[in-house]
Structures are given as C-alpha cells and as structure tokens.
Amino acid sequence: MTKLNKEYWESRYKENEVGWDTGAITTPLKEYIDQLENKDTKILIPGAGNGYEFEYLISKGFRNVYVLDIAQQPLENIARRVKKAFSKNxxxxxxxxxxxxxxxxxxxxxxxxxxxxxxxxxxxxxxSLLTEHGKLVGLLFQFPLTESGPPFGGSKQEYVKLFSNFFTIKTLEDCYNSIKPRMNNEVFINFIKK
Incomplete structure (x- = not known):
C-alpha cells in the first residue's frame, strides 16, 4: 500500500489528482449545517482538502470553524478562496x-x-478532541473494504463495532441525499461522545 503521508497528499494536490473533490459542499453536509443554530459552535473539519464545508460555514456566519490538514497546498487554496479565513483557522x-x-x-x-x-x-x-457531549457528524463510505484505496470503504456493522465504545450512535443510516456519484455508497452519521 502507498504510504499515505504528507508528501503523498501534497503531490496529489500539486498534480491536481483530486478525484474526491466535488467543487462544492455536498448536499448531506449542507443540509445538516443549515439546521445548526449556534454560530459560536466550535467546529473542526479534519482532512478538509479544499474546504468547501469551511467556506459554507463561514458564509453562514459561523465564527469558530477550523480546518486541519496534513498538506499545505489545500490550506493555501482555501486561504486564496475564502477571504474571511484567518491563518489561525x-x-x-x-x-x-x-x-x-x-x-x-x-x-x-x-x-x-x-x-x-x-x-x-x-x-x-x-x-479526545470533542468536548463533553460533542458530536462527530458526517459521511462514511459504505462499500467493501479492500486494499485498493483510498478511498477505503466499510459497512454499518463495522462502524457500529468500531465507534460504539466511545460514542453513542444517534444516527447511522443510508444517506438519502448523497450527490449522484456517491449515491448508495454513503452512510450519514451523528455520533455523540460518551
């Protein structure tokens, strides 16, 4: 398996080999964000790539949003695109x-x-990164886990086994509003820190 380190991800961005990049926030996360009311919620988007979720949250008035990525290139891309992004974010x-x-x-x-x-x-x-009763929300792929990733898949059963010692599983269901290329291949999760 390829070593999925900083150099690997930097080269993928520099060569524009970013097949996962949808060019915009995807429908499931957009609809989830649209129902969030507290604009002071402290939010982390790890491995955010070009950060369309970050951009959307900022445009909606969220003030406490952070992107974390091992690669510098996507962070530079976000900084160029999102004028309200501060380096601390x-x-x-x-x-x-x-x-x-x-x-x-x-x-x-x-x-x-x-x-x-x-x-x-x-x-x-x-x-460990979540506050008491903090949430892990988003999408996980639902297709057989093979050696040929990324992306690497999984199943609901695997995810229940993996997460349930640390999180209360509020939602783990087939995603009804996936974007077309990911239709029937995603589960939406809402896990609450135990």
Whole structure:
C-alpha cells in the first residue's frame, strides 16, 4: 500500500489528482449545517482538502470553524478562496497530533483516506478532541473494504463495532441525499461522545 503521508497528499494536490473533490459542499453536509443554530459552535473539519464545508460555514456566519490538514497546498487554496479565513483557522498538522477541543467534528472523506490500520486510533482521537457531549457528524463510505484505496470503504456493522465504545450512535443510516456519484455508497452519521 502507498504510504499515505504528507508528501503523498501534497503531490496529489500539486498534480491536481483530486478525484474526491466535488467543487462544492455536498448536499448531506449542507443540509445538516443549515439546521445548526449556534454560530459560536466550535467546529473542526479534519482532512478538509479544499474546504468547501469551511467556506459554507463561514458564509453562514459561523465564527469558530477550523480546518486541519496534513498538506499545505489545500490550506493555501482555501486561504486564496475564502477571504474571511484567518491563518489561525487553517491548521497544517497531523490530525493525530492535534490537541484542542471542539463541539463538533465534521467528517467528509477524511476517515476513508486514512490507512484502515489507523481506524481505532481515529475513533480514540476524535473522542479526545470533542468536548463533553460533542458530536462527530458526517459521511462514511459504505462499500467493501479492500486494499485498493483510498478511498477505503466499510459497512454499518463495522462502524457500529468500531465507534460504539466511545460514542453513542444517534444516527447511522443510508444517506438519502448523497450527490449522484456517491449515491448508495454513503452512510450519514451523528455520533455523540460518551
């Protein structure tokens, strides 16, 4: 398997090999964000890539949103595009080394980009980054897990087993409003920190 490190992701962005990039926020996260009322909610978007969720949240008046990515290139792309982005909001760091706490972590194609061997570590880290009763919300892929990722898939059964020791599973269901290329391949999650 390719080593999914900083150099790998930097080269993918520099070569514009970003097949996961939809060019805009996807419908499931847009609709979730649209029902959030507290504009002071502290939100983390890990592995955010070009950060369309960040851009949308900022445009909706959210003031406490942070993007974390191991690669510098996507953060530069966000800074060029989103004039209201402050450098403190764009964090170049390994997710597993980050220490702050957040009320909400938005998951969009980060989990599926990690080496599957890191999944338990991801669950524990997401748990530690959330405040009491914090939420992990977003999308996970639902197709067989193979060696040929990223993206790496999984199943509802695997996700229940993986997350349930650290999170109360409020929602884990087939995503009804996926964008067309991802239709029938995503589950929407809303997990609450135990």
């Amino acid at each position: 764009l964090i170049e760091q390994d997710f597993f080394e980050h220490q702050e706490q957040f009320d909400l972590i938005l998951e969009q194609t980060f989990f599926c980009a990690l080496d599957p061997k890191l999944r338990e570590k991801y669950v524990e880290k997401a748990h």
